[in-house]
Amino acid sequence: MAERFLRVDDLVEDLDRLLSWGESLKNDPEAGDFLPLIDMTVASIYEKPSTRTRISFEVGVKQLGGHPMALGANEMQLGHKESIADTANVLSRYVQGITHRGFGHNDVAELAESSTVPVINALSDEHHPCQAIADMMTIREFAPEVERQKIAWIGDGNNVLHDLMLAATILGHDVRYATPDGHEPLSSVVSDAEAFAAQSGGTVKRSSSAEEAVEDATVIYTDVFVSMGQEDDKNKLQDFEGYSVTGDLCSSADDDHIFLHCLPANRGVEVTDEVMDGPHSRVWDQAENRLHAQKSLLTRLLNDAAWDTYGEVMGVEGW
Ligand code: CP
Ligand code: NVA
Numbered sequence: 459m460a461e462r463f464l465r466v467d468d469l470v471e472d473l474d475r476l477l478s479w480g481e482s483l484k485n486d487p488e489a490g491d492f493l494p495l496i497d498m499t500v501a502s503i504y505e506k507p508s509t510r511t512r513i514s515f516e517v518g519v520k521q522l523g524g525h526p527m528a529l530g531a532n533e534m535q536l537g538h539k540e541s542i543a544d545t546a547n548v549l550s551r552y553v554q555g556i557t558h559r560g561f562g563h564n565d566v567a568e569l570a571e572s573s574t575v576p577v578i579n580a581l582s583d584e585h586h587p588c589q590a591i592a593d594m595m596t597i598r599e600f601a602p603e604v605e606r607q608k609i610a611w612i613g614d615g616n617n618v619l620h621d622l623m624l625a626a627t628i629l630g631h632d633v634r635y636a637t638p639d640g641h642e643p644l645s646s647v648v649s650d651a652e653a654f655a656a657q658s659g660g661t662v663k664r665s666s667s668a669e670e671a672v673e674d675a676t677v678i679y680t681d682v683f684v685s686m687g688q689e690d691d692k693n694k695l696q697d698f699e700g701y702s703v704t705g706d707l708c709s710s711a712d713d714d715h716i717f718l719h720c721l722p723a724n725r726g727v728e729v730t731d732e733v734m735d736g737p738h739s740r741v742w743d744q745a746e747n748r749l750h751a752q753k754s755l756l757t758r759l760l761n762d763a764a765w766d767t768y769g770e771v772m773g774v775e776g777w
Contacts, residue, residue, distance in 0.1 A: 460550075461759055462570040464563070464579040466587040466621040466628075467650065472758060473628055477595050479754035479765075480747065482774050492772065494757045494764035495524030498554040502580065503569075505531040505560040506686045510721060511580045511588065514748040515557055522753055524760075527553070531560075546572035555760045561687055576759040583617060583687065584644065589720050590621035591755060592747040593679070594629060599747070600740045602676045602714040606660065610675035610711070611635040612668045612701055613728055615643035618681045618720050623651040623662055630658035636671035637664070638697045668701050675711040678703060678738075679718040680728045695727070703729045705736065716740045 462468060469476065483489045500519045504512060512528055519526035531537055536545045546569045549556055556577045558566045563584040570577035579585055601607050609626050611619050615637040623633045623643065633651070635643065642648075642664070651662045665671035672678055683698045684691065708715065717729075717739045725731055733739060758765045768774070 459571060460574055461576045462578075463587055463755060463759060464566055464570060464577070464582075465585045466590040466625045467654070468587070469755075469758065470628055470654075473591070473594070473625065476591055476751065476754050476758060477598060478774060479757065479768055480591070480595050480751040481599070482768075482772055483753050484747070484750040486772055488772065490521070492764075492768070493523030494761040494768075495519060495522040495554075498524040498760060499527055499552065500524055500555040500557065500756070500760075501527045501529055501549050501553045502557040503529050503531060503534070503536065503559065504580075505537075505558075505565075506581070508559055508580070510745050510748050511557075511559060514752055515580070518749050518753040518756060522756060524554075524756075542568045543572040545569070546577075550574040555756065578755065578759065581617060583685070584647075585621050586617040586720070587621045588748065588752055588755065589618055590625040591751040592744060593622055593718060593720070594625050595747045595751050596718060596740055596744040597631075597677055597716070600716050600743060602712055604676060605630070607631040607677050608675045608712070609633045609677040609679065610665075610671040611637075611679050612671060612703055612707075613637065613680040613698070614641050614683055614685065616641075616685055619643050620647045622679065623647065624654065627651040627654035627658060627660045627662055630655075630660045632660055633662045634665045634671040634675070635662075636666075636668045636701065638701060641697060668703075668707055669710070672707055672711045676715050677718060678708055678711055678715055681720050682722070682724050683728050684724075698728070702727065703733050705730065705732045708733060708738065718744050721745055 516526040557580040559580040563582040566579045680703045
């Protein structure tokens with residue numbers, strides 16, 4: 459079985475360097491000469507729609523010298539006439555890496571199990587690790603310069619929160635999440651984040667209200683209340699009354715706090731225009747950082763030799 463990045467803690471030892479290399483790929487004018495994926499093809503399977511993930515992977519693979527291949531699930535035999543395992547076996551004979559966006563986390567895990575090339579989870583119902591590395595890169599770039607960020611999550615407790623809390627606690631930050639009853643994150647993921655926090659000096663705690671979570675926060679983060687695949691759950695929105703991120707809610711946060719959203723945003727529902735377009739919002743930088751963070755990730759998973767020598771070649775400080 460090849461390496462996999464199905465949840466952000468699959469590369470726990472490399473997380474800090476993934477961010478540093480991403481920052482370097484973003485800022486170094488010579489990054490364009492770095493072509494670790496030359497002659498490589500990356501197949502990306504989409505069972506759900508995507509704007510940022512699909513485009514940033516396609517552009518990123520191309521910028522690293524490789525060939526991106528996006529595949530809609532309905533254009534393949536997958537799910538109709540061919541199993542996930544058989545698809546993984548076949549793709550492994552053609553391509554050097556696979557990304558997958560789907561529904562249940564078991565599907566991407568099964569794909570990785572049968573693949574002999576690295577598999578990256580491009581979002582499942584339970585995890586969104588690529589988002590988390592871009593989020594941590596954005597926090598390092600724009601949040602107030604404190605060692606331990608106070609990250610307030612307001613909203614649903616699923617994929618984006620799971621990997622955010624894992625990444626943040628690996629890096630020693632404090633996470634407070636306000637989620638309505640019945641929409642809490644998985645207790646197994648919270649336990650894993652608590653274990654990381656115990657090692658790093660961070661914390662992870664549930665807040666009893668959105669107001670309590672944002673108090674003195676340096677980072678405020680929300681996501682849609684109705685995720686992809688949940689559109690038929692017409693009553694879900696009712697549970698989120700009092701969880702919209704408004705200017706008023708943010709007024710008790712740190713004066714220099716940043717606002718993040720993985721996007722797409724349902725404006726007027728989980729966040730107001732005033733916050734999305736306001737002076738604290740870094741959502742466009744966050745979306746841009748998907749590209750840089752994933753280029754770093756692709757290098758790490760697909761070309762070990764280039765990853766090992768990247769700092770030397772690019773003259774990264776501290777390498
Ligand atoms: N944040 C994110 O994954 O966006 P897309 O669904 O557009 O890829
Ligand atoms: N929780 C959202 C994230 C979108 C990037 C969803 O799964 O639809």
